[in-house]
Amino acid sequence: xxxxxxxxxxxxxxxxxxxxxxxxxxxxxxxxxxxxxxxxxxxxxxxxxxxxxxxxxxxxxxxxxxxxxxxxxxxxxxxxxxxxxxxxxxxxxxxxxxxxxxxxxxxxxxxxxxxxxxxxxxxxxxxxxxxxxxxxxxxxxxxxxxxxxxxxxxxxxxxxxxxxxxxxxxxxxxxxxxxxxxxxxxxxxxxxxxxxxxxxxxxxxxxxxxxxxxxxxxxxxxxxxxxxxxxxxxxxxxxxxxxxxxxxxxxxxxxxxxxxxxxxxxxxxxxxxxxxxxxxxxxxxxxxxxxxxxxxxxxxxxxxxxxxxxxxxxxxxxxxxxxxxxxxxxxxxxxxxxxxxxxxxxxxxxxxxxxxxxxxxxxxxxxx
Amino acid sequence: xxxxxxxxxxxxxxxxxxxxxxxxxxxxxxxxxxxxxxxxxxxxxxxxxxxxxxxxxxxxxxxxxxxxxxxxxxxxxxxxxxxxxxxxxxxxxxxxxxxxxxxxxxxxxxxxxxxxxxxxxxxxxxxxxxxxxxxxxxxxxxxxxxxxxxxxxxxxxxxxxxxxxxxxxxxxxxxxxxxxxxxxxxxxxxxxxxxxxxxxxxxxxxxxxxxxxxxxxxxxxxxxxxxxxxxxxxxxxxxxxxxxxxxxxxxxxxxxxxxxxxxxxxxxxxxxxxxxxxxxxxxxxxxxxxxxxxxxxxxxxxxxxxxxxxxxxxxxxxxxxxxxxxxxxxxxxxxxxxxxxxxxxxxxxxxxxxxxxxxxxxxxxxxxxxxxxxxxxxxxxxxxxxxxxxxxxxxxxxxxxxxxxxxxxxxxxxxxxxxxxxxxxxxxxxxxxxxxxxxxxxxxxxxxxxxxxxxxxxxxxxxxxxx
Numbered sequence: 020x021x022x023x024x025x026x027x028x029x030x031x032x033x034x035x036x037x038x039x040x041x042x043x044x045x046x047x048x049x050x051x052x053x054x055x056x057x058x059x060x061x062x063x064x065x066x067x068x069x070x071x072x073x074x075x076x077x078x079x080x081x082x083x084x085x086x087x088x089x090x091x092x093x094x095x096x097x098x099x100x101x102x103x104x105x106x107x108x109x110x111x112x113x114x115x116x117x118x119x120x121x122x123x124x125x126x127x128x129x130x131x132x133x134x135x136x137x138x139x140x141x142x143x144x145x146x147x148x149x150x151x152x153x154x155x156x157x158x159x160x161x162x163x164x165x166x167x168x169x170x171x172x173x174x175x176x177x178x179x180x181x182x183x184x185x186x187x188x189x190x191x192x193x194x195x196x197x198x199x200x201x202x203x204x205x206x207x208x209x210x211x212x213x214x215x216x217x218x219x220x221x222x223x224x225x226x227x228x229x230x231x232x233x234x235x236x237x238x239x240x241x242x243x244x245x246x247x248x249x250x251x252x253x254x255x256x257x258x259x260x261x262x263x264x265x266x267x268x269x270x271x272x273x274x275x276x277x278x279x280x281x282x283x284x285x286x287x288x289x290x291x292x293x294x295x296x297x298x299x300x301x302x303x304x305x306x307x308x309x310x311x312x313x314x315x316x317x318x319x320x321x322x323x324x325x326x327x328x329x330x331x332x333x334x335x336x337x338x339x340x341x342x343x344x345x346x347x348x349x350x351x352x353x354x355x356x357x358x359x360x361x362x363x364x365x366x367x368x369x370x371x372x373x374x375x376x377x378x379x380x381x382x383x384x385x386x387x
Numbered sequence: 388x389x390x391x392x393x394x395x396x397x398x399x400x401x402x403x404x405x406x407x408x409x410x411x412x413x414x415x416x417x418x419x420x421x422x423x424x425x426x427x428x429x430x431x432x433x434x435x436x437x438x439x440x441x442x443x444x445x446x447x448x449x450x451x452x453x454x455x456x457x458x459x460x461x462x463x464x465x466x467x468x469x470x471x472x473x474x475x476x477x478x479x480x481x482x483x484x485x486x487x488x489x490x491x492x493x494x495x496x497x498x499x500x501x502x503x504x505x506x507x508x509x510x511x512x513x514x515x516x517x518x519x520x521x522x523x524x525x526x527x528x529x530x531x532x533x534x535x536x537x538x539x540x541x542x543x544x545x546x547x548x549x550x551x552x553x554x555x556x557x558x559x560x561x562x563x564x565x566x567x568x569x570x571x572x573x574x575x576x577x578x579x580x581x582x583x584x585x586x587x588x589x590x591x592x593x594x595x596x597x598x599x600x601x602x603x604x605x606x607x608x609x610x611x612x613x614x615x616x617x618x619x620x621x622x623x624x625x626x627x628x629x630x631x632x633x634x635x636x637x638x639x640x641x642x643x644x645x646x647x648x649x650x651x652x653x654x655x656x657x658x659x660x661x662x663x664x665x666x667x668x669x670x671x672x673x674x675x676x677x678x679x680x681x682x683x684x685x686x687x688x689x690x691x692x693x694x695x696x697x698x699x700x701x702x703x704x705x706x707x708x709x710x711x712x713x714x715x716x717x718x719x720x721x722x723x724x725x726x727x728x729x730x731x732x733x734x735x736x737x738x739x740x741x742x743x744x745x746x747x748x749x750x751x752x753x754x755x756x757x758x759x760x761x762x763x764x765x766x767x768x769x770x771x772x773x774x775x776x777x778x779x780x781x782x783x784x785x786x787x788x789x790x791x792x793x794x795x796x797x798x799x800x801x802x803x804x805x806x807x808x809x810x811x812x813x814x815x816x817x818x819x820x821x822x823x824x825x826x827x828x829x830x831x832x833x834x835x836x837x838x839x840x841x842x843x844x845x846x847x848x849x850x851x852x853x854x
Contacts, residue, residue: 040683041792042683043681043706043707044693045700049697072694072697072701073698113685114686114690114693141686143686171690171691
């Protein structure tokens, strides 16, 4: 009886086929990036860049092939199903690295399509959300030298953010959490840059999204101040004028940065206090530098001043636009345990305490 | 007097070419000697039995006189019945029947061809004793006895197999081995209805758990291993005619212990032991995990690697699960062929076969390189734990099928089943998966890491031997 029962359970389990039923690895097309656009008729247009495993029968060698798909529909799901009409194998989204919204689609609102990427089982929440500021056809046709697949390239580009303190990044999970908490957020903005010989995709500041709509574009310069304020700096550089030669620069390499936040009420105003501690080392000094205490003090003072200026600039800019991209709403609710008032950012002043610590130049270990 | 014995033996053994009867005359009457030519030492019979009677024509009608004055052999005894008389003849003794004395006696004159003590083939060592058991149980007893000079070391003999009357020797150290264990094994041996016993496996099957690919009693062909098991408090069973002995109880972790673990540097021994355990795990789970990743969970593979895997599989006409099962089957074929062929040819065939078959399968588009790598890895790893090869083969197959049916969920169900199966086994009443289950009455410390010899060279039963 026990055996029959077990056998029955086993047979029933075979019928429990969900979205993830058996499929051989090579019998699928792997999407690496999805571009969401919106047409003038308000239909959703989805472009997908996919990898097709391919093996030549003549030389018995294998390689992949890049295929582009375009689908249209009233909803994202319909558009994705429309994509499948032109593909021999099912498109698989588990390797999707990035969801690219065109500026046009982002302005119309992400809320009409983002739910599909959240709800569909194949899309992963670690996928980055970016806004492309140009024409979608332009980015799809771009011939990248470094990487064949646009999605993989943008993913690597964002993962390499540590090298720059000016770029911002947000994955689908964080984007959705903040959006559902009704907090404005900043996602990566990308653009195509024409260089001498070819065109390149670059990170070009951030796109401010509020209530699922593109509200503003954050410039690259604002990016650094913003990253300091939200404690997202890993590494990067600070360019300071050389105290020994005012027309020249000293570059400080950021080794580590830590921002501590305090929020309190002071009279009628709320104070957002940010204590920023930055550890740096001298990465470069144009025309040399005398490493005495006074010079280093001057450099650190200038760096502190620059950071304060950058932070104030970005804060005041978005305060003026009444865009709470600094999560004041969440900080308020956490601090006072009650719903945040409207226009909180207008009643909140920023107070900064910046400390830049300069360590000596790093030792050169390789003499080859 | 005793004519019935003479007639019985003659009629029973008359059609045997090697059966001999020698009749001698003396002052009191006739003396009949019965023996099997090929089992006895003819020189011994001539010099120490026949010569004794021929030199003493006048023999008293007293059995004690014959035992004390005529026969020079070291082992002389009385025969209790006709069956006993037959058994002695068939065991290589000389049966002596007088027509003037009622008692029948035998004298030991064993002298058959024996294989010398040689190096064991299945348990080779880098360092340590190199002698192995032989087919003669008396030699095996002496090999153990030479290592343990202890008054408590017991060798209890019994015969089993209704047709073969095979000698079975139960060895244990009194006071160290639990009495309950000894009694249980004795009962199992006594109560079996085997017609013949040609190898230890005839008894193993009686002592082992049923319906499992894992051996729940151990075996060894090295006297030093058998001695160490005895000293730990286990029971060793020697079967006449086979160079292997059974050790019981036997734990799962012992499958990964090698004879020279205790003879080489502790740290080296431990590292190789851990490698063997890792190899076992890899060989069981690798193909199942591979199938579940390749057919269900693409998101768990990094993009670049997935692209490579997909390209390597592109064009293969059969599903991943069939491909893995087919390649595993090829490797099993090769392994079997390698074992059954003569050793030099077998080795060459295994290597060449694996290389050619793998390459040809990829070239023919029958399999992908990644599958060959995974199946080959699993097969190579299984060689590191040869004692559980059957278990690996079966459970790898189960995990592959379950992974193909339900992905990682199936794989995890399979692993649960595997561990549950191991946990359900016992070795003569002791948990096979020790130390995972009850360990209250076991003091076995040589589990994963080989500790200092002083620490682990102790009895594994907590004073149970006294009970």
